[in-house]
Amino acid sequence: MNLPPLVQAFVLHFGEMGSRWGINRTVGQIYALLYVSPAPLNADQIVEALGVSRSNVSMGLRELQGWNLAVPKHVPDDRRDHFTTPGDVWEILRVLAEERKKREVDPTLSVLRELLMQAPASEAERHAQARMAEMHGLIEQLTNWYEDVKKLETERLAQLLALGSRVARLVEATDKVVSLGRRKKKE
């Protein structure tokens, strides 16, 4: 690997980090490299930059494409495929959230739904199902919220983030209004 020190440090860090996620070192490094690269890179350039085998890069790129984290970019007068990452970091965030949800949350949700349909055959199963229902409920709330929020344009999303803790007060205020409307059912 022969890269400017700053870039190299970044790439190596993503390689390490990759292991803490599901992705392997090479995939992490490829992503990092594409992310900081000023122009799209072809596979051979990646090979040279990272010092891994051509086939490894091929597989890594394929995986990144599966995650929508690397997109092929056609360069005129060049037969080779070139790749970039989605340019806008917000876009990357969206892609990541979406993919992780798809891979890590949705399958669980569907298993839970299925298990909750079955009739419990014992006290142990009744209890287990109750716990599963709790988990299912929480995950569903979270994903519903996510589905809503992901529709927001980036600008609104940024505002929402910027609001931070003030959201709390906003929610409290809303709560009060609602409570009053309901004639202070609780509290």
Next chain:
Amino acid sequence: MNLPPLVQAFVLHFGEMGSRWGINRTVGQIYALLYVSPAPLNADQIVEALGVSRSNVSMGLRELQGWNLAVPKHVPDDRRDHFTTPGDVWEILRVLAEERKKREVDPTLSVLRELLMQAPASEAERHAQARMAEMHGLIEQLTNWYEDVKKLETERLAQLLALGSRVARLVEATDKVVSLGRRKKKE
């Protein structure tokens, strides 16, 4: 493994899922088992339920404790350690978010900060740093928001979730008020 079918399906699913996260199959299974168990379990009960070695359970439990996802629970008149998961699913969510942030986000944030301090030695490095700055900015915004939100009590958090897309309107409204206050700087 000899468990009620419902429980077994749940446990096996978490075992599979474990691999998609960083955790291994056994750890995922132990967690799932503790989660649906009506009472705290000791290591030998887990061994019997899952059909894995005693030492494997020991290591798994240790890892779960590191994640704060298994907590020892003393059972009177029994020398053996018993374990449960944090009971409230919201609590579990908090723990998970906190731990994942600590392991997956904070290290990256600190590397980015470090790299951004260095003076770029070339045009390539200047560009790379600009990209890193973008990423750093986004992550910082997200973690700030998270730090704020995690302070909310569970009830408020639930309200916030329930609000869902309506948050968008709330934010828009806030935006307008602010804009008016600023004499419609933009738009």
Next chain:
DNA sequence: CCGTGATTTCAGTAATTCCTGAAAATTCAG
């Protein structure tokens, strides 16, 4: 079609991670 360059596949190997059983350490009652 053919040939050239680019990419992908895949079988084999390297590296890593997981799991086990045996041994060591710890804990605590007597």
Next chain:
DNA sequence: CTGAATTTTCAGGAATTACTGAAATCACGG
């Protein structure tokens, strides 16, 4: 203390995952 019960450690083997080089496939200009 001693010894039984329990837990932890750890070296080595099993299983999984990552990586490579060679060969196959693909894409396209001529």
